[in-house]
Amino acid sequence: MVLRHRCFPLKCCCLVIAIFIALRPDTSTSQEFCIKDSDDTACKTENFFHKDEVVVLTVATDDNHGLERFLRSAKVYNIDVEVLGKGEEWSGGDMNFPGGGQKVILLKNRLEKLMKADNKEKIILFTDSYDVMFLGNLDEIVKKFKSFPDTRVLFSAEQFCWPDAKLATQYPNIEVVSPYLNSGGFIGYLPEIYEIINSNPIKDKDDDQLYYTKIYLDKDLRESLKITLDHKSEIFQNLNGALSDVQLRANTTEEWPYIENVVTKLRPLIVHGNGPVKNTLNHYGNYLAKSWSVNEGCVLCKEKKIQLKEDNLPSVMMAVFIEQATPFLEDFLDQVIDTDYPKNKIHLFIHNNVEYHENEVEKFFGAYSKEYASAKRINSGDFISEAEARNLAKERCINSACDYLFSVDSLSRLESNVLRYLLSSGYDVIAPMLTRPGKAWSNFWGALNSAGFYARSADYMDIVYGVIKGVWNVPFITNCYLLKMSLFRAPKAKAVTYVQEGHDSDMAFCASLRELNIFMYVSNEEDFGHLVNPETYDITKTHPDMYQLFENNMEWTTRYLHPEYLANFEEDRKHLMPCTDVYWFPLMSDRFCDEWIAIMEAYGKWSDGTNNDKRLESGYEAVPTRDIHMSQVGLERHWLQILKDYVRPLQELVFTGYYHNPPASIMNFVVRYRPDEQPSLRPHHDSSTYTINLALNTPNVDYEGGGCRFIRYNCSVRNTKKGWLLMHPGRLTHYHEGLLVTKGTRYIMISFVDP
Known part of the structure; x- marks a missing residue:
């Protein structure tokens, strides 16, 4: 029984819904009712799609930040997701290269159980997880799927024929925006998807996208199973190759930011940061799935906030790095002392790589080191490089009882409450935004170019100058940040390192985090301090700080x-x-x-x-x-x-x-x-x-x-x-x-x- 756009007085609504539910057959057809008040002439359409008709599946063997974001987006839109393979060992290969057959095998095992049930018209929605976000609810997704004519299975589509470009000529329709199949998202009826899954044998390290592509390119299978591609990104938006087609609409009159495919003039309901564009998805994720809005501000920040308990404060290693001659170092060391946190909860680690500063550091260490839970100092005469020292601090913290590593470079000038703020933020890797006063130079990058170096994101200037406030997923942080050490005690996190040929220590570290899908954040919710500028600091001069009137006016004025x-x-x-x-x-x-x-x-x-x-x-x-x-x-x-x-x-x-x-x-x-x-x-x-x-x-x-x-x-x-x-x-x-x-x-x- 299907009732479409029938108008009922509001007082009869509950009775009609009850009758409908009692009489509803076992079908996947979504139902729409038009409800109006007795004196209204307009009619509101409401969707009463039954979520039991759809099973939403994904594969995730690792519990990482990408999965966390994916599941949050599902929760925002009231979507129940079943995660396949959770806790299992991943044997599907490196997904930067052909692989992923294990996803097909896990899905096949789950569908076999579903096929034993009576309802063969159940809809299956499958997506990747680490680089995917939901942008709408199931009602919207299913309604859009059912609008595709003569379609039983709908695959997402992209602009590259991957992993075998030679197959491009075999595609039936290449004159569209996104002509090629992408396996990161598909939706369809259980019998057809089950048949696709069982069409050919596949091994864990075989490529899942190639598997589905070959089935789609088989004309007989494509037509008998009624497989279609989402060429216009009506449901699925793959970002790789389409960055110029997709626009983030954040500062709008609408309640929540969204993305729009400006070519098709459509708003996708699922976004996939496939291939090398995961940083773009991370950027979008700052706004999408009701994470931030003009009116509400940073919703995600509020969700993650935690309350510090004074009687059970976490143990922190404060790792201080003096890696270059630094203006007004005396002020920096004073700030270390003045940090608003119990010193018996701080393990102090100092690496000084500058001989010029040895006397200052030695004086500081001698005067204050005994006040801390523990203290270790590495001086310039030990000839330990910056990268080695940073790795040493990380390993020292991993192998001890410390809960967090607070890394602070001597260029940072911090307010005394910064450590407490970062601990209460609830983020695993987070930096306070620091800039050179009056400049756009900061301790984070908003984006990366194709070579992995600095690029300016669309919102970089707005973040730096506080036009928008929040906590932002970014690809690079430096100078000052907090690390939750439980994250780095996981076996895979052993790959995180500050040593990488051709890169400085911070670039190597951040690249390691990105590779492991560990998200980095920077907060500009408060004024946390600033950065000093060391570029003209000349230690051959007598009292070189005196010459810093222009480069570091704030410090200069305070002192002189x-x-x-x-x-x-x-x-x-x-x-x-x-x-x-x-x-x-x-x-x-x-x-x-x-x-x-x-x-x-x-x-x-x-x-x-x-x-x-x-x-x-x-x-x-x-x-x-x-x-x-x-x-x-x-x-x-x-x-x-x-x-x-x-x-x-x-x-x-x-x-x-x-x-x-x-x-x-x-x-x-x-x-x-x-x-x-x-x-x-x-x-x-x-x-x-x-x-x-x-x-x-x-x-x-x-x-x-x-x-x-x-x-x-x-x-x-x-x-x-x-x-x-x-x-x-x-x-x-x-x-x-x-x-x-x-x-x-x-x-x-x-x-x-x-x-």
Whole structure:
């Protein structure tokens, strides 16, 4: 009994359904009813397909992330899947090459049992698992299948004739979008599929797709069994060869993202990342099967979230890798100490591959190693390569009681809660997204090119800049990530390695994971920190961190700007003015001053204090000092940036109405005053709109005497403050002199701004 598009008042609906179910014969025909309210003119069609009429089967001998994703997609669409071969040893060969006959044998054994049942009109839906996702429910799939005319078995189709391209000429219809059979998905009635399965003998390592292809190419079998291919991807969408035909629709007005075949204008119901395009399916999987949406955000993230129990926190190996000379390493080591996690739950592992950093690392290890559950250090003199060290940390964790490995490179700058977040995420392999501040450079790749190197995914920029938030399946992570070690204790996971010829350690590691279908994720749900940029870090310089103003401004500013600098701009701030129109501001930190002096003294080529100065274009200095120009030590560009970013805003506070951005200064130098060298400076005007004078050391501690006297106002500034800036007009009004230094050495940094 089949009732189609009959309209009933809503109050009669339940009775009609009950009668229908009682009278329904044993048939696979899906039933549709049109239900309407008594005062509605429109009629809603509802599908009451009975799921017992369909058996959904797959093969999966390994319990991996691909299977997990497949089963989740089935659950989302209320599809019950029976997994064949689970826990058995796979003997069907490497599926990157011809093979897979074991799938046919497992399916044959299951169908034999089904054939013994009375219902021979049962529908069988078979798909691969590791690289497949459901995108619709069984009602939609069966309804679409039954719309194919004169079809008892429908195979998915693809654009490549694989594994034997020579068979392409034997296909009956090659003028379609996808002309060739693909065995990763098919649907049909039990008797016909059973006959296909039993048509020819097959061995475990024979190719399953070749097996089905030969049956399809047999005209008599094709016609008698009514086998059809899904050329338009109405149900099955194979991605290999069709990436330009398939579009992910994520930012739509619809509730959930979907994929569309833009050639056929259809939305497939099952997607298969066959062949070499599994990374594309991984990308799609971030959105499909109700994993993420504009309105709901990351649904999958919420599903996987776990609650950490403070009385039973997992044991973690924190593996620290210093593999290249790293700016502001001291800050990195401080962050290791400040990690918000009990140190008695952390096993510390440090590999330092940089001799320059040995003293810092040794000092850190000596001071803090005893606070951890255990600690191991490998230094640069041990001559262990990065890849070997990373493998050693992994094996050390596998063979111990640690539950997770937290790998952190010295380029990472992390918030203290990152480890806790990653542990609670519920993901087995996950990285916090880290970027270079203001740049698109990050610790993950969104896609790979054909050679296995970086490619930009369509959503990469949206992820990096936080336009979309969530946890994203990606093909490559680096610098910082968490590994759940139970995953790596499995026998097959022994193949995971950081050593691979022609690849750096991280590329080798991620390639190993991809090969084993172990998914990697990156999260941008929160602000986890950032990456420092080591590209211009030159350890041959004195205090090389000082030169990182441009590449690593965040670290530079934190270390070198005066702690009270921002207080200069508080609304009720009263600016110190020790003499008329002479202002005093905190500008640079004590550490800046100490290192600035050390850089000058290490360079050591102070001018002789005479009027002859070859550094100047004229060769003549009217008011000579013992000094070093910033251009001599490679800091001219840096100092001009300091003038622009930090001095100019101060000038605009007090000399209102004068704006010049950026400030110009051709004379930027450190002056050294000593009793036995040049103890003072005669009265003079500066060739500037305004002059700045930064005290680099402390009076009555590092030297005695000194200071600056403004003659017109008979006002002197003697007890200058280390790191504080004197700012005064140049040229006409502020005729001044440098006061006598009677003991020690006084250092000041001078700029004549806007000459």
